[in-house]
Amino acid sequence: MDVTNIASVRSVMKDARTVVSLVGILHGSVERFEAVQWKGAENVATAAQEVGAKVIHFSAIGADPSSLLVSPRTKGLGEQAVLNVSPTATIIRPSLVFGSGDSFFSRFATLSRFLPFMP
Secondary structure, eight states: OOTTOHHHHHTTTTTOSEEEEOOOOSSOOHHHHIIIIIIIHHHHHHHHHHTTOEEEEEOOTTOOTTOSSHHHHHHHHHHHHHHHHOTTOEEEOOSOOOOTTOSHHHHHHHHHHHOSSOO
C-alpha cells in the first residue's frame, strides 16, 4: 500500500473496522515528509472514514504544525488532517516506536561491541 496514493489506501480498507495508522518516515526531502506524514496520514484517515472504521493514528512526541523542523511540523499537520477527516480519531504521541529493521536496537548492539559502557 502506498499512503501517498488514495486509491492504493482505499484498496486495503474495504472490510476494516479499526485502522491503526503508523504513517511516518525518518529521512527524506521536505516534499517527501509532506507527502507521507501529512497527506499520507490524511489519506489513511479518509479511506478509514469512508468505510466507517475507527482511526488510531500514531504521531510523534513534539508534533507541532508550526514547528520550523520538517518532521515535527508534518507530524503535527498530519494530526490536524486526521482529526479534520475523522474527529473521533485517537492520536497517540509516542517518544519512540521500534521494531524489526528500525535500527534502534541494532545501533545499540553495534555500540556495545565498541564502548566500555552503554549510555
